[in-house]
Amino acid sequence: MKPVKIYTTNYCGYCVRAKDLLKRKGVTYEEVDVTGNDEAREKLVEMSSGQRTVPQIFIGDTHVGGYSDLAALDRDGKLDPMLQN
Numbered sequence: 001m002k003p004v005k006i007y008t009t010n011y012c013g014y015c016v017r018a019k020d021l022l023k024r025k026g027v028t029y030e031e032v033d034v035t036g037n038d039e040a041r042e043k044l045v046e047m048s049s050g051q052r053t054v055p056q057i058f059i060g061d062t063h064v065g066g067y068s069d070l071a072a073l074d075r076d077g078k079l080d081p082m083l084q085n
Helices: 013-024 038-047 067-075 079-083
Strands: 004-008 030-033 056-059 062-065
Touching: 004 013, 013 067, 038 056, 056 067, 062 067, 067 079
Parallel strands: 004 030
Antiparallel strands: 004 056, 056 062
8 A cells, every 4th residue: 555644733624534534444644743833834835736724645656635635536436546556
């Protein structure tokens, strides 16, 4: 399975939903909490082509987007293939 990284804050409802979706699918992920961490937030903005919102989700080297994007991939049957090596 490709590595999954999710950038979150501790006050984000969509972050909780994204993590729950991944957990239900049995996906392990690395969580990077950018709450109050300006340096990590700036790195996230660079990596996500200017996105400032959380969550921002990466599967391998691919930037998936936020929770809505992740849920759409799952709904369309495209998430599982993305997760495979």
